């Protein structure tokens with residue numbers, strides 16, 4: 247089929263050519279602002295190609311799932327690639343009114359921490375679970391940056407099933423990094439803090455930073471079958487800031503690498519104080535050796551206080567356990583476990599290429615990108631090419647571990663991913679571009695301006711042994727003029743780039759939900775076939791589940807608790823008339839969705855409730871707590887348009903004054919059931 251452009255070209259080839267040149271010139275002009283080299287011209291010339299490359303016909307599915315972090319919304323958003331369709335928002339660290347996560351009685355415990363109930367966090371880095379170094383589509387691990395936590399999302403249900411608080415940490419930023427078979431998920435602290443060795447941070451004068459503050463790296467064990475996490479041990483490390491991490495692969499698979507800044511150990515105005523040294527460090531930790539030391543009695547133990555919250559699969563009830571101690575290793579007592587590699591000025595990203603040989607370190611203030619060699623690092627360790635030590639950790643000589651520097655890559659390099667075809671792609675925050683360079687000779691071969699100020703970028707599997715080198719997603723911090731304005735607050739944005747050819751091609755812009763720091767993507771066929779469609783009613787072992795309408799009930803328990811066991815099925819609730827509730831009662835609505843049909847949730851909401859709705863999946867039971875404050879009649883209803891008679895799916899609760907003698911009664915339809923005597 248002829249496109250408009252080809253038609254136009256046939257009719258007036260010269261004019262078209264002139265126009266294309268002019269368009270190129272204009273784009274070149276504005277891409278200069280963004281610091282690019284004019285590669286943006288391809289946007290216009292290829293726009294019809296681009297449209298077909300991202301077009302997923304109605305009713306057809308995307309090729310890949312992508313999981314974008316929500317940053318300061320504490321959630322994960324799932325997009326289809328290449329269409330950029332938003333498929334779902336998965337609540338993790340933040341209450342989600344849309345489905346009642348963090349509001350329902352069952353899910354509240356997920357957000358418990360040693361600081362109490364914390365219904366928000368700053369979620370930066372999703373990482374998929376791995377088998378033999380390849381993403382396997384089982385779980386997604388994510389970090390909470392602010393109140394240090396690591397969560398696990400089950401990709402059969404796309405639900406958060408586990409949250410582990412991290413002790414001795416503050417700003418859980420270089421987190422979470424699964425090893426190649428999820429032996430460990432590794433998490434490092436951004437802020438160093440004074441540890442009081444009693445389960446908290448010490449009450450220490452802030453000018454004692456240098457002597458008293460320490461960092462920590464946590465090793466969370468993952469059950470290979472169930473995915474359950476358990477904090478095995480920590481390494482207490484020097485009081486720097488630990489920024490990002492990534493695991494080795496192939497020859498380096500026993501290692502995990504962390505960038506650090508503030509090796510100056512400045513406790514104030516870090517913008518200046520942490521930028522004094524010409525070099526900070528890349529910390530290399532042999533996690534296998536660390537695990538061996540921990541197992542063989544090198545670990546000490548200290549008191550701790552942290553929460554571990556787990557969602558039970560069959561009851562859908564989350565439970566918290568409080569852990570009271572943690573084991574730790576000191577690097578000075580564990581030879582060979584940890585080394586420091588000097589890295590130019592406050593490095594941010596650390597990324598290991600698919601072969602496991604190169605460690606690419608992006609110094610956000612540096613003018614070149616250093617590439618370290620793992621084999622040179624091994625040699626340097628063997629030959630003791632040290633440049634002194636820091637807190638008992640040997641510092642390797644820069645030249646002894648450096649393979650090459652990528653020269654003049656652009657301004658403000660942050661993160662790098664790989665296409666598996668010998669190329670690396672680095673995001674340039676300051677010059678707003680993605681820069682492609684070759685791993686064979688470390689030369690820059692292509693640039694693509696992005697709009698604007700890109701942070702992370704992501705190639706599906708681009709951090710694994712076998713990247714899916716067809717697409718790249720750039721995640722941009724600043725949107726400015728890219729979309730229709732929405733007042734001062736604009737959505738952040740992602741851009742999809744075709745990297746299958748020699749030159750990058752811009753395909754698509756799409757706004758994101760809050761701030762996408764990092765993302766992961768995986769072939770849809772590794773996840774979709776395992777997707778749960780509904781929960782089996784038979785397996786629902788919630789203590790207040792109601793498996794048939796005849797078992798629905800309303801009971802008063804003690805003085806002021808009323809328990810409503812309700813069922814929902816298209817298109818009524820049982821019971822839908824309730825009387826005898828009194829002002830100040832705590833009413834629990836335990837609603838069981840009796841449906842066994844995919845995609846038929848029912849919602850439940852009651853007027854004046856101080857929480858949210860709860861959305862009940864087929865076969866599940868969820869509980870909404872309600873404390874009525876005034877006498878009157880209160881409607882409740884199903885919030886999800888579930889059938890043609892959805893609007894009829896509603897009922898009333900009558901609330902009488904405290905001490906009233908209206909007995910508890912409940913019914914559905916005409917027949918009034920006999921009043922049920924108060925249960926004790």
Ligand code: RUQ
Pocket residue numbers: 370371419594660661701702763764
């Ligand atoms: S870090 S770009 Cu968490 Cu780079 Cu966000």
Ligand code: CUA
Pocket residue numbers: 814815816817847848849884885886887888889892893895
């Ligand atoms: Cu059930 Cu609407």
